[in-house]
Amino acid sequence: MARIFNSPSKYVQGPDALAELASYIEPFGSKALAISTASGVKRVGAKIEGGFADSAASVAFEEFNGECCDSEIDRICAVAQAAGSDVIVGVGGGKVLDTAKAVAYKLGVPVVICPTIASSDAPCSALSVIYTEDGVFDRYLFLPSNPNIVLMDTTVIAASPVRLTVSGMGDALATYFEAQASVDSEGDTCAGGKATNAALALAKLCFDTLMADGVKAKVALEAGACTPAVERIIEANTLLSGIGFESCGLAAAHAIHNGMTQLPETHECYHGEKVAFGTLVQLVLENAPTEKLEEVLGFCMEVGLPVTLGELGVEDTSRERIMAVAESACAPSDTMGNMPFTVTPSMVCDAILAADALGRYYHLDIE
Incomplete structure (x- = not known):
C-alpha cells in the first residue's frame, strides 16, 4: 500500500x-x-x-x-x-x-x-x-x-488561558508514541495508506520540542509573554502534532481518550488533558522503560497535565467502571488496533488502573 x-x-x-x-x-x-x-x-x-x-x-x-x-x-x-x-x-x-x-x-x-x-x-x-x-x-x-x-x-x-495551551501539549505528547506504534504495526494512517519517514520525523520533533520548550513556554505564558519558546510550542501543538498524528496514525492514547467519554465526570476536562493520561496508559501497555515513563510523568506534573484518574474528576475507579472505558477504547472502529500487538479490554483496564497508581506514586514521591 x-x-x-x-x-x-x-x-x-x-x-x-x-x-x-x-x-x-x-x-x-x-x-x-x-x-x-x-x-x-x-x-x-x-x-x-x-x-x-x-x-x-x-x-x-x-x-x-x-x-x-x-x-x-x-x-x-x-x-x-x-x-x-x-x-x-x-x-x-x-x-x-x-x-x-x-x-x-x-x-x-x-x-x-x-x-x-x-x-x-x-x-x-x-x-x-x-x-x-x-x-x-x-x-x-x-x-x-x-x-x-x-x-x-x-x-x-x-493571551488565552494558559491551561488551554497546556492541554495542547497533552494532545501533542501522544503524537510520537502513537506514531511509532502505528509505524511498528504497519498500521493504516488517518491520511490513508502507510506512514512516511518524513511524518515520523516531524512526530519525533514534536516530542523533542515539548521536552525542550514546554516548561519554559508555560512559565512565559503565565507571565503574559510570547517568547520564542511559546512560538515553538504553538507550532508543536498545531503543525507538528497535526501532521504527525494524521500522516502516521493514532493508537492507544486517543482510543483511551474516546473511551473516557463513557465517564460523564471527565467531560469537564479538555481533550488534551485526557489524551495526556491516555499516553501514560499506552506507555504502561507497552511496558515502556522506567526512564521514559519518568520523563513523561515528570513533564506532565511540571506543566500541570493530569497523571491520575482523580485529576480527571474520576472518584469511582471500580474495575467495572474502568472496564466500560476499556471496552469502548477497544471498539473495532477506534484506533487501538494500531498497537503493534493484540490488545484486549482486560489489558487496557489493567493499564488504566496501573497508570493511575503510577501517577499517585510519583506525586507522593515528590511531596
Whole structure:
C-alpha cells in the first residue's frame, strides 16, 4: 500500500496574523462565513473585520452552538447557503474548527482554519471529530482534503488561558508514541495508506520540542509573554502534532481518550488533558522503560497535565467502571488496533488502573 503524507496547503503563524485574514481569503472567494462562539467574536471580531475594511471580500459571523454534532453542521450549512457564502472560516477552538471543516466539505467550498487557542492538533487535519448532541464521541469524519489555510495568531493564542495551551501539549505528547506504534504495526494512517519517514520525523520533533520548550513556554505564558519558546510550542501543538498524528496514525492514547467519554465526570476536562493520561496508559501497555515513563510523568506534573484518574474528576475507579472505558477504547472502529500487538479490554483496564497508581506514586514521591 502507498505511503501518504497530508498537510494543510498553507500554514501561517505569527503575531496579529488575524488582521491579515482578508488577504489570505481573497484568492478563494468573496463572501466568507466565519463560525465562532460569542466570546470568540468579542475577542477577535474587530481585528478580523478591520482587515476586511479595504478588501474585495466580506465576512459575516455565525455563532457556534457549542457541539460539533450533525444537527449543528446541518444548521450552519443552511445559514451559509442562504447567505451565498463561498468560503468557510473557523475561528476558535477544536469543536468550532471541526464544525467549519465539516460544513465546508458538505458545501464543497474552501475552508480557512483560525485557532484562537493552541489546545489540540485538530486544526491542520483532514478530519472532524463528530460528537452526539450530549457530547459523547460518535465518529471520525475523514475529509478528502486538508484545510486550504491554517492561520495562527500568536498574539491571540498567547493571551488565552494558559491551561488551554497546556492541554495542547497533552494532545501533542501522544503524537510520537502513537506514531511509532502505528509505524511498528504497519498500521493504516488517518491520511490513508502507510506512514512516511518524513511524518515520523516531524512526530519525533514534536516530542523533542515539548521536552525542550514546554516548561519554559508555560512559565512565559503565565507571565503574559510570547517568547520564542511559546512560538515553538504553538507550532508543536498545531503543525507538528497535526501532521504527525494524521500522516502516521493514532493508537492507544486517543482510543483511551474516546473511551473516557463513557465517564460523564471527565467531560469537564479538555481533550488534551485526557489524551495526556491516555499516553501514560499506552506507555504502561507497552511496558515502556522506567526512564521514559519518568520523563513523561515528570513533564506532565511540571506543566500541570493530569497523571491520575482523580485529576480527571474520576472518584469511582471500580474495575467495572474502568472496564466500560476499556471496552469502548477497544471498539473495532477506534484506533487501538494500531498497537503493534493484540490488545484486549482486560489489558487496557489493567493499564488504566496501573497508570493511575503510577501517577499517585510519583506525586507522593515528590511531596
